[in-house]
Amino acid sequence: MSENKQHDAQKSYLEETxxxxxxxxxxxxxxxxxxxxxxxxxxxxxxFIGVTLGVLMKLExxxxxxxxxxxxxYNATFTVHGVIMIFLIVxxxxxxxxxxxxxxxxxxxxxxxxxxxxxxxxxxxxxGSILVVxxxxxxxxxxxxxxxxxxxxxxxxxxxxxxxxLGAFVLGFSSILTGLNFLVTIHRLxxxxxxxxxxxxxxxxxxxxxxxxxxxxxxxGITLLMVIGERIFNIGFFDPAxxxxxxxxxxxxxxxxxxxxxxxxxxxMGAISEIIPTFARKxxxxxxxxxxxxxxxxxxxxxxxxxxxFTSGMSGTALxxxxxxxxxxxxxxxxxxxNWVSTMHQGSISxxxxxxxxxxxxxxxxxxxxxxxxxxALAVNVHVHDTAFVVGHFxxxxxxxxxxxxxxxxxxxxxxxxxxxxDRAWAKTGWIIFFIGFITLYGPMFYLGIRGMPRRYFDYLxxxxxxxxxxxxxxxxxxxxxxxxxxxxxxxxxxxxKAEMNPWGGTNLEWRIPSPPxxxxxxxxxxxxxxxxxxx
Amino acid sequence: MSNVxxxxxxxxxxxxxxxxxxxxxxxxxxxxxxxxRYLHPEAFHLASQELDVPIGTINTIILxxxxxxxxxSITAIQQKKKKLTLWLIASTIVLAAIFLINKYxxxxxxxxxxxxxxSEYLDSLGYGDVLFFGxxxxxxxLHAFHIIIxxxxxxxxxxxxxxxxxxxxxxxxxENGGLYWHLVDLIWxxxxxxxxxxx
Ligand SMILES: [Cu+2]
Numbered sequence: 126m127s128e129n130k131q132h133d134a135q136k137s138y139l140e141e142t143x144x145x146x147x148x149x150x151x152x153x154x155x156x157x158x159x160x161x162x163x164x165x166x167x168x169x170x171x172x173f174i175g176v177t178l179g180v181l182m183k184l185e186x187x188x189x190x191x192x193x194x195x196x197x198x199y200n201a202t203f204t205v206h207g208v209i210m211i212f213l214i215v216x217x218x219x220x221x222x223x224x225x226x227x228x229x230x231x232x233x234x235x236x237x238x239x240x241x242x243x244x245x246x247x248x249x250x251x252x253g254s255i256l257v258v259x260x261x262x263x264x265x266x267x268x269x270x271x272x273x274x275x276x277x278x279x280x281x282x283x284x285x286x287x288x289x290x291l292g293a294f295v296l297g298f299s300s301i302l303t304g305l306n307f308l309v310t311i312h313r314l315x316x317x318x319x320x321x322x323x324x325x326x327x328x329x330x331x332x333x334x335x336x337x338x339x340x341x342x343x344x345x346g347i348t349l350l351m352v353i354g355e356r357i358f359n360i361g362f363f364d365p366a367x368x369x370x371x372x373x374x375x376x377x378x379x380x381x382x383x384x385x386x387x388x389x390x391x392x393x394m395g396a397i398s399e400i401i402p403t404f405a406r407k408x409x410x411x412x413x414x415x416x417x418x419x420x421x422x423x424x425x426x427x428x429x430x431x432x433x434x435f436t437s438g439m440s441g442t443a444l445x446x447x448x449x450x451x452x453x454x455x456x457x458x459x460x461x462x463x464n465w466v467s468t469m470h471q472g473s474i475s476x477x478x479x480x481x482x483x484x485x486x487x488x489x490x491x492x493x494x495x496x497x498x499x500x501x502a503l504a505v506n507v508h509v510h511d512t513a514f515v516v517g518h519f520x521x522x523x524x525x526x527x528x529x530x531x532x533x534x535x536x537x538x539x540x541x542x543x544x545x546x547x548d549r550a551w552a553k554t555g556w557i558i559f560f561i562g563f564i565t566l567y568g569p570m571f572y573l574g575i576r577g578m579p580r581r582y583f584d585y586l587x588x589x590x591x592x593x594x595x596x597x598x599x600x601x602x603x604x605x606x607x608x609x610x611x612x613x614x615x616x617x618x619x620x621x622x623k624a625e626m627n628p629w630g631g632t633n634l635e636w637r638i639p640s641p642p643x644x645x646x647x648x649x650x651x652x653x654x655x656x657x658x659x660x661x
Numbered sequence: 662m663s664n665v666x667x668x669x670x671x672x673x674x675x676x677x678x679x680x681x682x683x684x685x686x687x688x689x690x691x692x693x694x695x696x697x698r699y700l701h702p703e704a705f706h707l708a709s710q711e712l713d714v715p716i717g718t719i720n721t722i723i724l725x726x727x728x729x730x731x732x733x734s735i736t737a738i739q740q741k742k743k744k745l746t747l748w749l750i751a752s753t754i755v756l757a758a759i760f761l762i763n764k765y766x767x768x769x770x771x772x773x774x775x776x777x778x779x780s781e782y783l784d785s786l787g788y789g790d791v792l793f794f795g796x797x798x799x800x801x802x803l804h805a806f807h808i809i810i811x812x813x814x815x816x817x818x819x820x821x822x823x824x825x826x827x828x829x830x831x832x833x834x835x836e837n838g839g840l841y842w843h844l845v846d847l848i849w850x851x852x853x854x855x856x857x858x859x860x
Binding site (some may be wrong): 184238239242301305307308309312313314339340342343344346347350351359360361362367369370373402579584619 | 670671672674678679681682683685686687688689690692694696697700701712777779786787788789792795796798799801803834
């Protein structure tokens, strides 16, 4: 190193190794930025496995009958695909990657409240992930229950349920610790002058998410523990042969797993709320409405879980209540959509890569949200329950919502994270191919579902052949787009042209420090004196 | 970086949030208990009479005393009484061990009578008994596991006080350990009446 002392202060976090070498500068570092990237790389690796399994399913469904696999392999494929995608990817997704990287910077802090605990959370995440993935290979064959682990089958089947369920339990623990860390960080480490109502939207959504992580995850934790107890000790909690109640399992499972959808989508909405004002060059419209709707979603989201069980057996009153609450929880989401659109209204929009992702996010999120209302209506639900319609809705929300926002956030903060810019032409090409593939892949599922094609079968009636071909081809198109995006980002992270401090003209704190940021983010903790997203 | 900045309030806040999650973890079991008790009131009533109330009472008293000793240790460290602090933490750990020994004999007696999850005898008793004892073993077992974790935590606290890493002006970690111990105690305070006393 030939730099002089003055330069030393500006050394970026990527150059600052703390005297460690090779992989140790990553896996022993408690720097929130490095931990964020650790999550990014691990999540991306698991994502490749998840995508591969998804493609295998679409190949199987390209024609009726056995195409490339039989019933048991198909059951295992959709189970492991679901478990990996949900527990390893979309639940940690935005909070663990961009939350870790950006939260301290956006609130003007040097790190999270508990840096060591933060690193520990990553190790716990890796331990849980390895358990889950090991279920693919060890012993009695991959799990075949679906990602919901419904009882009593989950403790009757001879497949490797134990590593999968235990892995999900361990991952929950990691999620709780991350949420706890973020809550304390937001409460204690905001820079002077950053009052609650001057905090950018992304930290706000992380705040709402963290509460859900904290309050909902323990319930699924204990439920999974009970399933483990059933498998090992044969206790009988959910075993009708012993007086146990499988419906109780479903309740306990969805008490967590519906709010978990908001763990996935709230930070995604936060990222979109960062991108849109920057590229519309306008202060975000209705900042307070966005904050309030974030908290409203987090709160009401607790009381709608029953909509997953409309056909399982519940009293009429319960059905009605869960249905109406499901409609109510859609209101704050709609408020956000109006806010984003109003922010764009009369702005001077530059349709750069992150903006394209954000705009397509709004499009697919609206389709996902509106089809959610169709599912929330009692009478219709009975018709489309457990059909391809649900699969379409779910992927529009979780992949279209969280996934698009993830890619948008990645393209938005990439120059800040790596200090380099990606090739925008390739990024746009990747985006449009991905977007077209996405719609082609999941769009036909709505039609198939309405026509009555059940989900989770390797086979279907010849009547359903046409839309299934379209859907499978869409999968291949989408994967092509995905590969282009990943290669472009991967190459640019190493050799893209150097990025400036503020390539997009953003207003929040992360754009006022060098790209990539120095180890401690700020030379001096900043004092905040004006509202967030203010353009002069 | 990580050690420069010390925030006792933040650390306490983190501990409280963690305790919250632990309560919710048991909350799932309390819900299950409530549901099955509602479905099988008779059987739950009869099964609870099989439990050893004197041992349960003794264990409750033991835990209450241990909560007092750990609370006193926090006062002691603030008054710079290191020896007393160590002594109080050690007695907490010993009381926890006595609790576990009692539990061992209590469980052992049940096992001898053929009452344990999955046993043929228990299955022959009917749904209510299967569920009551399933919950009993699962919940007291999970609680005992928390006792063991708590003992390990307090073991570290003992060591930290001994090497003066925790002192009169830096004792937040001990306070957090104490909070965790109170949580373990609190859960038992719910378990005891639910299984032993309610008729
Ligand atoms: Cu739901």
